[in-house]
Amino acid sequence: xxxxxxxxxxxxxxxxxxxxxxxxxxxxxxxxxxxxxxxxxxxxxxxxxxxxxxxxxxxxxxxxxxxxxxxxxxxxxxxxxxxxxxxxxxxxxx
Amino acid sequence: xxxxxxxxxxxxxxxxxxxxxxxxxxxxxxxxxxxxxxxxxxxxxxxxxxxxxxxxxxxxxxxxxxxxxxxxxxxxxxxxxxxxxxxxxxxxxx
Amino acid sequence: xxxxxxxxxxxxxxxxxxxxxxxxxxxxxxxxxxxxxxxxxxxxxxxxxxxxxxxxxxxxxxxxxxxxxxxxxxxxxxxxxxxxxxxxxxxxxx
Amino acid sequence: xxxxxxxxxxxxxxxxxxxxxxxxxxxxxxxxxxxxxxxxxxxxxxxxxxxxxxxxxxxxxxxxxxxxxxxxxxxxxxxxxxxxxxxxxxxxxx
Amino acid sequence: xxxxxxxxxxxxxxxxxxxxxxxxxxxxxxxxxxxxxxxxxxxxxxxxxxxxxxxxxxxxxxxxxxxxxxxxxxxxxxxxxxxxxxxxxxxxxx
Amino acid sequence: xxxxxxxxxxxxxxxxxxxxxxxxxxxxxxxxxxxxxxxxxxxxxxxxxxxxxxxxxxxxxxxxxxxxxxxxxxxxxxxxxxxxxxxxxxxxxx
Amino acid sequence: xxxxxxxxxxxxxxxxxxxxxxxxxxxxxxxxxxxxxxxxxxxxxxxxxxxxxxxxxxxxxxxxxxxxxxxxxxxxxxxxxxxxxxxxxxxxxx
Numbered sequence: 001x002x003x004x005x006x007x008x009x010x011x012x013x014x015x016x017x018x019x020x021x022x023x024x025x026x027x028x029x030x031x032x033x034x035x036x037x038x039x040x041x042x043x044x045x046x047x048x049x050x051x052x053x054x055x056x057x058x059x060x061x062x063x064x065x066x067x068x069x070x071x072x073x074x075x076x077x078x079x080x081x082x083x084x085x086x087x088x089x090x091x092x093x094x
Numbered sequence: 095x096x097x098x099x100x101x102x103x104x105x106x107x108x109x110x111x112x113x114x115x116x117x118x119x120x121x122x123x124x125x126x127x128x129x130x131x132x133x134x135x136x137x138x139x140x141x142x143x144x145x146x147x148x149x150x151x152x153x154x155x156x157x158x159x160x161x162x163x164x165x166x167x168x169x170x171x172x173x174x175x176x177x178x179x180x181x182x183x184x185x186x187x188x
Numbered sequence: 189x190x191x192x193x194x195x196x197x198x199x200x201x202x203x204x205x206x207x208x209x210x211x212x213x214x215x216x217x218x219x220x221x222x223x224x225x226x227x228x229x230x231x232x233x234x235x236x237x238x239x240x241x242x243x244x245x246x247x248x249x250x251x252x253x254x255x256x257x258x259x260x261x262x263x264x265x266x267x268x269x270x271x272x273x274x275x276x277x278x279x280x281x282x
Numbered sequence: 283x284x285x286x287x288x289x290x291x292x293x294x295x296x297x298x299x300x301x302x303x304x305x306x307x308x309x310x311x312x313x314x315x316x317x318x319x320x321x322x323x324x325x326x327x328x329x330x331x332x333x334x335x336x337x338x339x340x341x342x343x344x345x346x347x348x349x350x351x352x353x354x355x356x357x358x359x360x361x362x363x364x365x366x367x368x369x370x371x372x373x374x375x376x
Numbered sequence: 377x378x379x380x381x382x383x384x385x386x387x388x389x390x391x392x393x394x395x396x397x398x399x400x401x402x403x404x405x406x407x408x409x410x411x412x413x414x415x416x417x418x419x420x421x422x423x424x425x426x427x428x429x430x431x432x433x434x435x436x437x438x439x440x441x442x443x444x445x446x447x448x449x450x451x452x453x454x455x456x457x458x459x460x461x462x463x464x465x466x467x468x469x470x
Numbered sequence: 471x472x473x474x475x476x477x478x479x480x481x482x483x484x485x486x487x488x489x490x491x492x493x494x495x496x497x498x499x500x501x502x503x504x505x506x507x508x509x510x511x512x513x514x515x516x517x518x519x520x521x522x523x524x525x526x527x528x529x530x531x532x533x534x535x536x537x538x539x540x541x542x543x544x545x546x547x548x549x550x551x552x553x554x555x556x557x558x559x560x561x562x563x564x
Numbered sequence: 565x566x567x568x569x570x571x572x573x574x575x576x577x578x579x580x581x582x583x584x585x586x587x588x589x590x591x592x593x594x595x596x597x598x599x600x601x602x603x604x605x606x607x608x609x610x611x612x613x614x615x616x617x618x619x620x621x622x623x624x625x626x627x628x629x630x631x632x633x634x635x636x637x638x639x640x641x642x643x644x645x646x647x648x649x650x651x652x653x654x655x656x657x658x
Binding site: 036037052053056057064066067085086088089090091092093094 | 566567568569570571573575606609610613635637639646
């Protein structure tokens with residue numbers, strides 16, 4: 001099963017924040033802030049067809065997005081978020 | 095009887111979420127979250143006439159839409175929702 | 189006496205919802221939800237002059253509209269609603 | 283003394299609603315809803331210069347307007363309302 | 377000292393409403409509603425340069441404006457209001 | 471040290487209101503209303519490059535601006551405000 | 565690891581405000597107002613490709629930005645803020 005985002009939408013999967021602090025203590029989940037880092041899963045055709053946007057993001061990229069933007073979705077026990085291209089702020093390059 | 099959506103509107107029918115959890119327990123209806131997955135019933139002429147939008151969705155497609163968007167309607171004992179094309183986020187492909 | 193809507197406005201008349209449920213029980217009026225189905229009474233010249241909109245609706249059509257949109261009006265003991273073309277969501281075809 | 287509305291503004295004068303109901307009872311003023319029917323007093327040059335708007339309304343026309351739209355004004359003991367052309371919904375033709 | 381309004385701004389000076397009612401009684405100031413009639417003091421260059429707006433208002437004109445629009449200003453013991461051209465609704469002609 | 475405003479932004483410095491009233495009484499600071507008169511300190515390139523805006527304001531001009539508009543900033547013990555050109559309402563000419 | 569901002573976004577790093585007042589007293593952190601001065605870390609391609617924006621800011625510039633604008637992000641124990649170019653108000657030149 002596959003998700004094909006429409007127009008300028010992007011399917012992302014939130015990346016869990018590190019659970020251990022610098023000093024090595026594991027934080028209980030209630031103390032963890034919601035992550036605004038995610039992996040790109042699928043990219044709408046409106047992005048790859050747009051001269052200014054194409055090549056800005058690729059599937060598999062780690063990206064920073066506007067926290068709380070987008071719509072959450074659960075499909076086959078996996079959680080996804082669908083956001084607009086303009087809610088992606090930056091790509092984290094290795 | 096038939097519903098012909100105008101301009102860029104789409105008639106959809108919400109898909110009931112699975113009633114059994116992974117462990118096989120049937121959840122009572124109050125515990126079920128409202129679904130944001132639906133089936134496309136009819137597509138406005140403004141979409142099929144638009145070069146960028148035509149072919150993005152087809153009748154019968156399962157789609158993810160912005161929860162709470164659109165207007166609900168009951169016709170001949172069936173419930174429908176009418177939303178704008180831009181509130182459809184992704185198509186679920188098999 | 190006649191109502192000529194301006195620009196892209198449409199004069200509609202709300203259709204009373206069925207008062208009997210499937211099982212034949214007549215619901216008291218307080219239990220009836222406000223209808224979002226109406227009949228088209230008059231169409232603004234801005235619609236019939238617009239290539240993309242002309243022919244989408246005709247006088248006498250039953251339409252679905254955005255509930256609570258528009259301005260209500262009482263004229264010669266009859267109640268009308270004036271809405272914009274974009275608040276008409278779909279035509280109910282027989 | 284005269285009021286010349288600017289651009290796409292229109293000067294209107296609200297028409298008092300009928301004070302007697304169908305059965306002939308005179309309603310006290312507190313029971314009367316505010317009228318959204320008015321007479322056109324003056325039309326801005328931006329309307330008569332606009333190909334799409336000119337001829338849609340004339341001085342003396344009875345019109346339906348968006349209740350509560352516009353600015354009220356008292357001049358020489360007469361009350362006027364100044365609204366935008368787009369807040370005029372329909373002309374009542376005889 | 378002089379005020380030169382920028383772009384489409386207009387400097388106006390509110391006209392005090394008549395203090396005596398039709399029957400000749402002088403109203404105490406708390407009973408007086410704030411006036412929405414003013415005199416035009418200065419007109420921005422953006423207005424006199426605009427083909428559609430030039431000539432619509434002149435310095436010295438009595439105008440009706442959107443009450444509460446604009447910014448108030450006290451200069452050399454005189455009170456002025458600076459509003460946009462679009463907040464001027466009509467000119468009162470003698 | 472220097473502030474170079476971007477695009478259509480303007481750096482201004484608020485002018486203290488006169489501290490003595492007409493009758494010569496010095497008002498304690500809490501009774502003074504916040505000033506909406508300021509001196510222009512620096513002008514963004516987007517203004518001097520714009521045919522319609524260039525020449526409307528100059529460095530050193532006393533201007534009236536929309537009170538509470540803009541962002542305040544303290545730099546080397548001096549307070550500045552950065553506003554958009556459109557929030558400058560008028561120039562006070564001597 | 566690197567942050568590549570998309571379109572017209574800019575990655576900045578807030579500059580700590582001076583901790584000592586003019587008289588040399590160190591203020592406890594709760595008394596310090598949040599800084600709206602930052603250093604530019606990375607600039608989106610949409611800015612360097614735009615004739616009107618390119619050259620306005622450079623990496624390493626100290627800039628003033630609209631306080632509370634943007635999205636905060638923690639990466640490898642460093643805090644960043646991602647804002648739009650239009651939320652940068654001025655560059656502080658030495």
